[in-house]
Amino acid sequence: MRFMMLMFPANYCNAAPDARPSVEDIERMMHFNYSLQQAGVLLALDGIHPPSSAVRVSSVDGKVRVVDGPFAEAKEVVGGYWVIDVTSREEAVAWASRCPLSPGDTIEVRQVFEMADFSADAQKAVEGLHHDLGQSVT
Template sequence: MRFMMLMLPGGYGDAAPDARPSAEAVEKMMQFNRSLQEAGVLLALDGLHPPASGARVTTVNGKVKVIDGPFAEAHEVIGGYWMIDVSSRDEAIAWASRCPLAPNETIEVRQVFEMADFPLDVQKAAEGFQDMQLSQAS
């Protein structure tokens, strides 16, 4: 089962566009990342720039609207993610529990949909999706 662990760093919604983690924080996180890798459960991981340097694209009355960050209404924002492949939700939570979190940081654990989770009509509508995933992995 694939799970995405989403890092929700406290205060990241208000971080300056050029904010970066300290070397000490990165070193602690790399120890955690290596443990995921050594256990053979890590599929992907990345950190994200602060929302102040991002943009949101929405539609309002059928028209595309772009809003540049920071986003005033954002209370919890994603600062990074890990994609892991484990045998259960409990195992994913156990891995998230080992992450070296700073005060007010949270990891949200969410299972990734597998094609078998959907009824046949949805699987048919998504024909070619798995080929897209495979082409991006190579």
């Protein structure tokens, strides 16, 4: 089972576009990342820039709307993620619990859809597409 662990760093919604984690925070996180890799559960991971450097693209009344960050309504924002492959939700939560969080940080653990999670009709609708994409379409 694949799970995405989303990191919500405390106060990241107010971070400047050039904000970077400290060397100490990077070292602590790299130890955690290495433990995921050594256990053979890590599929992907990345940290992402703060929302002050982001752009939101949405649809409003049928028209595309583009808005540059920062976003005033943001309370919690994603600062990075991991995708892991484990045997259960409980195992995913156990891994998230080992992450070296700073005060106020949060990790949200969410299961990734697999094709088997969808009806036969939905699976048939995407049949063959995942081969063309070179990856899962879900």
